[in-house]
Amino acid sequence: MDDPCAADGDRILVLGIGNILWADEGFGVRVIEALDSRYELPANVTVLDGGTQGLYLLPHLEDADGVILVDAIDYGLPPATLKVLRDDEVPAVLGARKVSLHQTGFQEVLALLHFRGCAPRRLRLVGIQPERLDDYGGGLTPAVADKLEPALAAVLAILADDFGIAAVPRTSHDGFAAPAVSREVYEGGRPSPEAACRVGDARVLAGWTQG
Numbered sequence: 001m002d003d004p005c006a007a008d009g010d011r012i013l014v015l016g017i018g019n020i021l022w023a024d025e026g027f028g029v030r031v032i033e034a035l036d037s038r039y040e041l042p043a044n045v046t047v048l049d050g051g052t053q054g055l056y057l058l059p060h061l062e063d064a065d066g067v068i069l070v071d072a073i074d075y076g077l078p079p080a081t082l083k084v085l086r087d088d089e090v091p092a093v094l095g096a097r098k099v100s101l102h103q104t105g106f107q108e109v110l111a112l113l114h115f116r117g118c119a120p121r122r123l124r125l126v127g128i129q130p131e132r133l134d135d136y137g138g139g140l141t142p143a144v145a146d147k148l149e150p151a152l153a154a155v156l157a158i159l160a161d162d163f164g165i166a167a168v169p170r171t172s173h174d175g176f177a178a179p180a181v182s183r184e185v186y187e188g189g190r191p192s193p194e195a196a197c198r199v200g201d202a203r204v205l206a207g208w209t210q211g
């Protein structure tokens with residue numbers, strides 16, 4: 001019988017999870033968006049926007065030797081605190097503190113990977129303590145946005161120090177994010193909080209009225 005977890009060589013997954021529609025919940029996605037748009041990585045490294053897909057991420061994780069997870073995490077620390085965890089520390093913090101439903105889904109993914117004998121040998125978490133989540137349509141808060149570059153640097157350091165992978169700066173690349181939801185366009189096109197409370201965000205309401 002074929003091994004469902006078999007892979008050719010070491011495969012590394014850099015996974016950003018979260019929801020860009022809920023303020024600091026989008027931190028993980030924005031970090032890997034910056035990584036993909038600015039750096040070239042070897043063929044054995046996959047950079048993935050995991051959104052809030054939960055168990056749907058299982059196929060992407062089953063053949064990964066190493067996983068770098070980037071997310072907004074409730075560490076119980078001051079807002080915008082950036083912290084890196086390794087291996088068994090990761091499921092422990094995901095189980096103890098949750099900032100949203102997607103963390104429950106990812107904890108289930110890790111448990112299922114262990115059950116199937118497919119858990120990654122090396123697991124890293126680059127997490128930010130969120131400042132605000134209850135702002136539908138909002139972008140990253142300034143304090144958390146200021147940690148995008150340090151988080152990206154942490155991911156690059158993990159790739160280099162833990163996996164022996166050097167990222168090469170791209171000369172030009174548009175990235176995998178659709179232009180309409182790239183951070184610059186998404187956050188720059190939002191109406192003021194006052195206007196959004198009175199008349200709503202037309203980018204969202206247009207989709208509702210046409211649905």
